[in-house]
Amino acid sequence: MNGFLRRMKALIHKEFLQLSRDSSSLLLGIALPIALILIIGYGISLDIRNIPTAVVLEDASPKAQDVVSFVNGSAYFSPTYVTSFREAEAMLLNRDVRVIIDVPPDFTSKLATGEATLRVVLDGVEAATAMSTQGYIESAVSSWLLRQPGAGSGARIALESRMWYNDANSSTWFFLPGLIMIIVTIIGIMLTAIVMAREWERGTFESLFVTPVRPMELVLAKIVPYFCVALLGVFICLFLSRFLFEVPVVGSLAVLLGLTMIYLMVALGIGLVISTVTKSQFLACQSSMLVSFLPSVVLSGFVFDLRSTPVVVQIIGNVLPFSHYLTCLRSLFLSGTNAGLLLKQGGLLLLYGVFFIGAAFTMTRKKVE
Amino acid sequence: MEEYIIRAEQLNKVFPLKKGQTVEALKSLDLTVKQGGLTAIIGPDGAGKTTFMRLVAGLMRPTGGRLTVLGLDSVQGAGEIQTRISYMPQKFGLYEDLTVQENMDLYADLHGVPAQTRPARFDKLLTMMGLERFTGRLAGKLSGGMKQKLGLACTLVRSPELLLLDEPTVGVDPLSRRELWEILKEFVRDENLTVLVNTAYMNEAALCGQVYVLHKGALLAHGTPDDLRAIAAGRCYSCTPPPGEPTRILQAHLIDDTDHVVDAVPKGGDVHFILQEGVASAPYLDAHGIAARPVASDLEDGFMVLLHRAETEILPPVEEGDDVLDKGGRPTDKVSITVRDLVKKFGDFTAVAHTSFEVHEGEVFGLLGPNGAGKTTTFKMLCGLLPATSGFLSVAGVDLHVARTQARANVGYVAQKFSLYGNLTVRDNLEFFAGIYGLPPKRRRERIGQVVREFFLEDRLDMRAGDLPGGYKQRLSMACALMHEPKILFLDEPTSGIDPLTRRNFWRQITSLAAKGTTIIITTHFMEEAEYCDRFMIQDNGRMLAIGAPSEIRRQLGREGADMDDIFMAIVEQARAKGEGPA
Numbered sequence: 011m012n013g014f015l016r017r018m019k020a021l022i023h024k025e026f027l028q029l030s031r032d033s034s035s036l037l038l039g040i041a042l043p044i045a046l047i048l049i050i051g052y053g054i055s056l057d058i059r060n061i062p063t064a065v066v067l068e069d070a071s072p073k074a075q076d077v078v079s080f081v082n083g084s085a086y087f088s089p090t091y092v093t094s095f096r097e098a099e100a101m102l103l104n105r106d107v108r109v110i111i112d113v114p115p116d117f118t119s120k121l122a123t124g125e126a127t128l129r130v131v132l133d134g135v136e137a138a139t140a141m142s143t144q145g146y147i148e149s150a151v152s153s154w155l156l157r158q159p160g161a162g163s164g165a166r167i168a169l170e171s172r173m174w175y176n177d178a179n180s181s182t183w184f185f186l187p188g189l190i191m192i193i194v195t196i197i198g199i200m201l202t203a204i205v206m207a208r209e210w211e212r213g214t215f216e217s218l219f220v221t222p223v224r225p226m227e228l229v230l231a232k233i234v235p236y237f238c239v240a241l242l243g244v245f246i247c248l249f250l251s252r253f254l255f256e257v258p259v260v261g262s263l264a265v266l267l268g269l270t271m272i273y274l275m276v277a278l279g280i281g282l283v284i285s286t287v288t289k290s291q292f293l294a295c296q297s298s299m300l301v302s303f304l305p306s307v308v309l310s311g312f313v314f315d316l317r318s319t320p321v322v323v324q325i326i327g328n329v330l331p332f333s334h335y336l337t338c339l340r341s342l343f344l345s346g347t348n349a350g351l352l353l354k355q356g357g358l359l360l361l362y363g364v365f366f367i368g369a370a371f372t373m374t375r376k377k378v379e
Numbered sequence: 380m381e382e383y384i385i386r387a388e389q390l391n392k393v394f395p396l397k398k399g400q401t402v403e404a405l406k407s408l409d410l411t412v413k414q415g416g417l418t419a420i421i422g423p424d425g426a427g428k429t430t431f432m433r434l435v436a437g438l439m440r441p442t443g444g445r446l447t448v449l450g451l452d453s454v455q456g457a458g459e460i461q462t463r464i465s466y467m468p469q470k471f472g473l474y475e476d477l478t479v480q481e482n483m484d485l486y487a488d489l490h491g492v493p494a495q496t497r498p499a500r501f502d503k504l505l506t507m508m509g510l511e512r513f514t515g516r517l518a519g520k521l522s523g524g525m526k527q528k529l530g531l532a533c534t535l536v537r538s539p540e541l542l543l544l545d546e547p548t549v550g551v552d553p554l555s556r557r558e559l560w561e562i563l564k565e566f567v568r569d570e571n572l573t574v575l576v577n578t579a580y581m582n583e584a585a586l587c588g589q590v591y592v593l594h595k596g597a598l599l600a601h602g603t604p605d606d607l608r609a610i611a612a613g614r615c616y617s618c619t620p621p622p623g624e625p626t627r628i629l630q631a632h633l634i635d636d637t638d639h640v641v642d643a644v645p646k647g648g649d650v651h652f653i654l655q656e657g658v659a660s661a662p663y664l665d666a667h668g669i670a671a672r673p674v675a676s677d678l679e680d681g682f683m684v685l686l687h688r689a690e691t692e693i694l695p696p697v698e699e700g701d702d703v704l705d706k707g708g709r710p711t712d713k714v715s716i717t718v719r720d721l722v723k724k725f726g727d728f729t730a731v732a733h734t735s736f737e738v739h740e741g742e743v744f745g746l747l748g749p750n751g752a753g754k755t756t757t758f759k760m761l762c763g764l765l766p767a768t769s770g771f772l773s774v775a776g777v778d779l780h781v782a783r784t785q786a787r788a789n790v791g792y793v794a795q796k797f798s799l800y801g802n803l804t805v806r807d808n809l810e811f812f813a814g815i816y817g818l819p820p821k822r823r824r825e826r827i828g829q830v831v832r833e834f835f836l837e838d839r840l841d842m843r844a845g846d847l848p849g850g851y852k853q854r855l856s857m858a859c860a861l862m863h864e865p866k867i868l869f870l871d872e873p874t875s876g877i878d879p880l881t882r883r884n885f886w887r888q889i890t891s892l893a894a895k896g897t898t899i900i901i902t903t904h905f906m907e908e909a910e911y912c913d914r915f916m917i918q919d920n921g922r923m924l925a926i927g928a929p930s931e932i933r934r935q936l937g938r939e940g941a942d943m944d945d946i947f948m949a950i951v952e953q954a955r956a957k958g959e960g961p962a
Contacts, residue, residue, distance in 0.1 A: 013491060020488030024477065031476040031517070217472025217533070220436050220543075221489040222462040376461065378438045379394075 017223055021231030028205075029235060038201055039239035043193045043246045050189050051255050061143055063087045064098035064107040069117040077128070078111055080150035086143075095129075102131065109143050186251045187339035188312035192303070193247055194270060195332060197240040198277020199284065199302040200295065206232055206285035207294035219376040229374050233278050233367075240274050261342035265352060269342075272359045273335040277302070279366025286373045306332045331362040384449060384541050384573045385412040385435055391443035392430050392596075404430040406596045407444065412541075412589070415571045417563065419584040421682065422593035423878030428577040429469065431593075432545050435575070436466045449540055465539035469546050471530035475519030479510055479529055482518055486533040504532040507562050522920065523750045524555025531559065535566065544576040548583065550875070550904045552749035552919065553944040554951050560586055581679040582944070590678070592685055599685045604678050611680035614654045616671040617646070618664055626650060626929075627743070627911045628704055631890040632663045634883060642683040642883070645910035647940040648930050653680050683879065690880055704894050710742040710913050715867060715898045716761065721770035723756050730756040732921045734770075738900060738914075740866070743893045745915035746902040747947075753921040754902040755795070755871060761900065762792050762869050775866050791860030795871040797852050801845025805836055805855055808844050809862070816863035830858040834888070850881040857888070861897075868892065870901045874908060886911050906943035917950060924950045 029035050065078050081087040090107065092098050098110045112129035120126040130147055132140035209215045218228065244267075251257040259266065281298060288294045307313065309323065310332035316324050327333050334355045341348050392405040405427045412418045420428045433439045435448055437457030446453040448460045473482055483504070487497055505511040508528040513521065518529055527547055534542060548556045560583060566572045576587065584590050585604045592599040592607070600607060620629040626645040633643035633652050639661050643652035651674065654661065664671050716738040723731040731753045738744045746754045759765035760772060763783040772779040775789035799808045809830065813823040831837055834854040839847060844855055853873060860868060870889075874882045889911065893899055901912070909915045909929055916926040925932055933939050936949050 016491060017489055020485055024474065024481070024485050027481060028474065028476050212475070213468050213470035214472050214474055216438065216468040216470075217466060217530075218489070219438060220461045220464060220466035221486065222491065223489050224458075376438065376457065377440070378433055379440070 013222065014224075014227065017227050018231060021223070021227060022234050025205075025231055025235040029239065035201060035205065036239070039197055039236075039243050040246065042196065043243040044250070046193055047186070047189055047247055047250045047254075050185055051250075059085060060088045061086060061109060061139075062107040063089045064101050064110045065089050065091050066093070066095050066098045066110060066112040067091065068095070068115045069113050071118040073121060074113045074117045077117070077151060077154050078113060080154065081111070086146050099131075108132070108139070109147075111147065185312070186247075186255060186257045187343045188310070188336055190244060190247045190251070190270075191273075191310065191332060191336045191339055192306050192312065193243050194240055194274060194335075195277050195302045195306040197243050198236070198274050199281040200298040201239065202232055202236050202278050202281030203284040203288075203294040203298040204291055205236070206282060207288055207291045210285070210289040211291050216378055219378070225374045225376055226371055229282060229367075229370050232282065233275075236278060236281075237271075237274055240277070241271070244270055257343060259343055260345060261347040265347055266339070266342045269335070269338050269352065269356050269359065272356060272363055273331070275363035276331050276335075276359055276366055279363060279368075279370050282370035283366055283373060286370065305330050309333070310336050312336060331359060334358050334362075382413065383411045383447075384414055385410065385575065386447045387411070387431075387434075387444065388446075389444035390431075390434070390441055390446050392427070392434060392439065393442040403596050405434075405441075408593075408596075408598055410591055410598070410601075412573065412575055415573055416567060416589075417574045417576065417587040418589040418591070419587035420575070420577050420591045420593055421579070421581065421584045422599075423579070423686070423880075424876050425595065425878075426593040427596040428593055429545055430596075432466070432543050432575070432577060435460075435541075436464065436543055437461050463539065464541040464543065465534035466543040467530045467534050467545065467547055469549065471526050473518040473526060473530055473533070476517060478515050478517055479505075479521070480514040482529060482533055483536060487536040490537050492537050500536065504535060507565070508532050509558070522555075523551045524558075527551050527555060527559060528562070531562065538566075538570045538572065540573065542572055542574045544574065546577050546579065548578065548580060550750035552752075552951070553906060553947045555749075556580070556583070556944075557948065581677070581682060585678045592682060594686060594689050597689075599689050600681075607678055607681035607685075608676050609681070611641075611653050611676040611684045613673075613676075614641075614656070614684075615651065615674050615676040615680050616654065617649045617651050617674045618669050618671045619649050621667075621669070625743075625893075625913055627886070627890045628894075629669070630911075631704055631887055633661060634887060636661060636663060641687050642680070644883070644907075646907070647910075647942055648933065649940070653684060686878075686880055704890070711740045713740040714738070715740045715742070715775060716744075716900070717771070717773045718761070719771040721757070721760065721772060722768045723753075723760060723765070724768045729921050731760070731918075734918075734923045736916055736923070736926055738898060740898055741893065741896050742913045743889060743899045743901065743911060745909050745912035746900065746918065747904070747906060747909050747915055747943075748918035749904055751920075752918040754904075754918055756921075757918070758869065758871055758900070758902055762790060763787055764792075788863070789866050791857075791863070791865040791868045793853075793856045793860045793868070793870045793873060795873075795875070797856065799844050799852075799856060799859060802843060804841050804843055805847070806840045808855060808859060812859040812862045818863065826862055826864070830861060834858045849877055850884060853877070853881070853885060854888075861892075865897070867898045867900065870899065872902050872904070874903055874905060906947050909943050909946075917947060919951060919954075922954075924954055 063081055065081060067074060067078070081089040090101070092101070095110070095112055098107070098112065101107045102110055110129070110131040112131070114127060114129065117126050117128070128151060130144060132144055209218070215228075248259075252259070280301065284297050284301065285294045288297055309327040309330055310316075311327065316327045316333060319327070338352055338355045338359075341351055387408050387410040390405055390408040390410070391403070393401045393403050395401050408427075408431065410431070420431065422428055430439065434441055434446055434453060437448070437453055437460045440454050448456070449463055451460055453460065474485070477485065483501060487501075492500065505514065508531070510525065510529060510532065513525070518526060521529060531544075531547065548559060563574060564586070567574060576583070578584055588603065589601065590604055590607055591601040600610070618629070620626050626648065630643050630645050630650045633640050633650060639655055639658045641653040641655055643650055645651075652661070653676075660671065714737050718737070719735045721731060721734045722729070734757065746757060748754050756765065760767045761774060763774070763779050763786055774786045777786040777789070779786050800811070803811065809827045810823075813827055818826060831840065834857060836851070836854060836858060839851055844852065847855065857868075874885060877885070886908070889899055889901070912929065914926065914928050917924045927935070929943075932946060933941060936946065936953075938945060938949060941949075
């Protein structure tokens with residue numbers, strides 16, 4: 011057996027032994043995904059209740075009244091009827107209502123030709139709530155349309171729409187892909203940063219260095235086991251989202267796994283770089299929290315749509331790799347395999363991966379100064 | 380073929396500090412190591428020993444000069460050097476969550492030891508190290524001595540062309556230390572191994588063929604142990620203190636007389652001292668009619684003479700006159716601390732097992748033992764920092780279970796690590812401690828003035844505590860701990876990691892404090908420091924093995940005049956013979 015393979019086998023074997031002895035690493039890889047998915051899956055809900063709504067009936071026909079009747083007696087809305095759009099606008103500005111549903115004067119007449127429109131104005135301050143609200147309105151209107159005689163014969167109502175694919179109007183569906191991104195990020199970055207920094211801190215690297223082992227082998231031997239642990243976490247997430255929250259994967263599962271592996275290399279690379287710089291577990295833990303957890307939650311579009319943030323934040327969000335992976339995941343989960351988008355984002359992720367792993371290789375030297 | 384295994388010529392290593400300052404870790408060092416045999420580097424902490432070893436191992440780049448190892452340049456050839464040598468760093472470099480066997484397998488795999496030769500080699504190593512019964516035990520669960528032997532076994536999975544050992548025995552019990560050196564000597568004999576070892580223990584350096592003495596990065600001397608012994612030859616004497624007087628009193632009188640005496644230490648119940656060059660006798664001894672017997676000089680004597688010659692900035696001596704020493708308090712019969720059947724468990728691990736002892740007022744009481752013996756745990760329970768699992772504890776007449784806060788008012792505590800505020804000045808630190816002990820303003824000024832005089836801090840008052848030299852840091856720690864004039868002073872490992880001169884100075888201060896009536900409890904892993912104590916107890920693996928005055932314990936063992944390492948080994952062997960030795 012050649013030296014490289016023999017040493018890799020020994021180092022990886024060692025890594026797995028340590029993993030099996032030290033439950034904290036495995037906990038991070040297995041318990042953390044489960045805990046996060048349960049907390050976020052059940053705990054964070056942007057589903058709405060009793061949204062103050064202004065309804066403007068500029069067309070007073072029965073059809074016009076009927077199309078917005080879903081707000082009456084609904085748990086989601088508490089409506090106020092006003093007569094002019096100006097009045098409704100004033101209420102929105104005063105934050106007395108969060109949404110305006112406006113039925114224009116020509117609604118009934120245009121309905122027959124299929125050109126009817128409903129204007130929906132949402133309070134964009136709480137972007138996530140607004141998006142959910144919009145979804146409710148959309149589905150209520152389309153189901154009303156289906157109930158009309160002659161449904162399916164080309165009749166339609168135009169609505170400005172942004173929540174394209176979240177059919178169930180469930181924010182859990184919206185969040186789960188992001189959750190997988192966060193879990194992969196945390197496991198990838200934090201776990202590797204800590205285990206590598208531990209070796210520096212305990213002085214075990216110092217004696218490993220004075221053996222025929224090459225720096226690249228040390229780095230590779232860290233990547234392989236934690237790649238497996240993180241992948242395990244991903245499978246748990248996928249399993250739970252499919253069977254507990256019944257989130258579908260519309261796109262190709264194979265593509266999803268492939269992209270996840272590429273992204274994992276990015277996360278592992280970042281973790282390795284952090285530990286090589288800090289060389290202490292405490293610092294590695296702190297910096298990986300700072301570099302992974304916060305930006306992946308806040309600056310990735312996980313909660314707040316990046317498009318609705320200031321330009322500076324958008325730029326930062328786009329420079330960091332998190333949002334690119336999230337875009338892929340959302341697309342694969344909810345809309346399908348969009349080859350063009352995935353190729354572009356996947357290619358970007360690959361570049362990130364090459365950059366960080368390459369940095370880890372060049373920065374790990376068999377030196378203690 | 381290159382004649383030397385290691386050859387350093389004018390080797391320099393400079394480390395950058397903050398604010399553009401630098402520190403010279405090695406200054407133009409010339410050092411050679413020949414094929415076969417043991418070479419030691421001795422020197423106090425900060426001498427540059429570890430830096431040199433890391434340079435040899437190719438783990439650092441020299442700033443200047445040339446270093447060749449196995450005929451290869453230490454920078455260009457680092458990869459090949461690392462393949463051919465073995466190195467045990469100070470922390471042993473073991474994976475604590477792997478077993479003994481797994482650690483050895485890992486290193487054997489990395490070094491490419493063929494499967495055919497492995498069983499025989501492992502058998503030999505495990506048997507020699509006494510680890511054959513523990514192959515399935517996690518390295519983290521081994522005692523300090525066993526860890527050290529496992530570390531050595533991992534470096535010897537194949538016969539390296541050069542073995543580097545960086546302070547392999549710090550804090551390890553004397554028995555394990557002796558065993559380790561037996562093993563090393565055997566390998567040197569059987570495999571013509573070349574070994575370079577850093578050590579702070581003179582009796583270990585004495586076993587080596589060549590000894591290099593480093594101090595603050597500079598080479599003070601080198602030669603065979605006999606060459607170094609010869610430096611102090613003809614100037615070493617031993618004298619016996621008057622009956623009933625603690626050894627440290629006579630030692631203090633001698634070490635204070637810097638005009639005539641270079642160094643004095645208590646040893647085997649007597650005081651061992653070195654006269655200055657050209658001096659015939661010590662006036663104090665002549666005046667008191669104490670006879671001085673000439674003795675052979677040992678390696679430590681030579682080392683101390685060299686250090687004194689090299690050290691320009693010596694801490695100011697303690698000079699409160701002979702009165703305090705001679706008329707000062709002696710230990711009384713009054714009990715200051717009572718410990719009965721003390722037990723401390725962490726989960727299923729017993730850190731301290733059924734320990735009982737008493738400390739008398741005005742006594743210097745030592746807690747001795749290797750790392751992991753249970754000293755610090757016992758200590759923390761005495762200070763009320765850690766609750767006992769069971770047993771009775773009373774400090775200065777106060778039951779610790781009932782009134783911990785009240786007991787604390789009577790004690791001062793100096794932690795092992797420097798635990799003052801590094802970015803405050805000496806004065807600020809003193810003011811702060813006077814404040815937290817709640818001294819009224821007038822009293823506060825008085826006490827600060829007193830401790831400043833007592834610990835010679837006058838000229839350093841406006842210096843930031845973090846910038847103080849090591850010896851002064853310790854003085855400041857003690858000054859702060861004594862601010863409220865406690866009856867009892869606790870010192871946790873005050874002498875670990877400080878150089879021999881500062882250690883002498885420290886003990887000299889303890890002698891003064893004790894003479895003024897303070898009870899002192901001190902932990903140390905330097906066995907020989909038991910000689911300064913009125914009484915001491917030895918712990919190992921959580922159990923108390925012996926307690927008593929140094930002379931009493933010697934008498935019990937029938938080893939008059941033996942040094943403390945021998946005493947410890949005799950006690951452990953006795954305990955093992957009774958079948959209750961460490962597992």
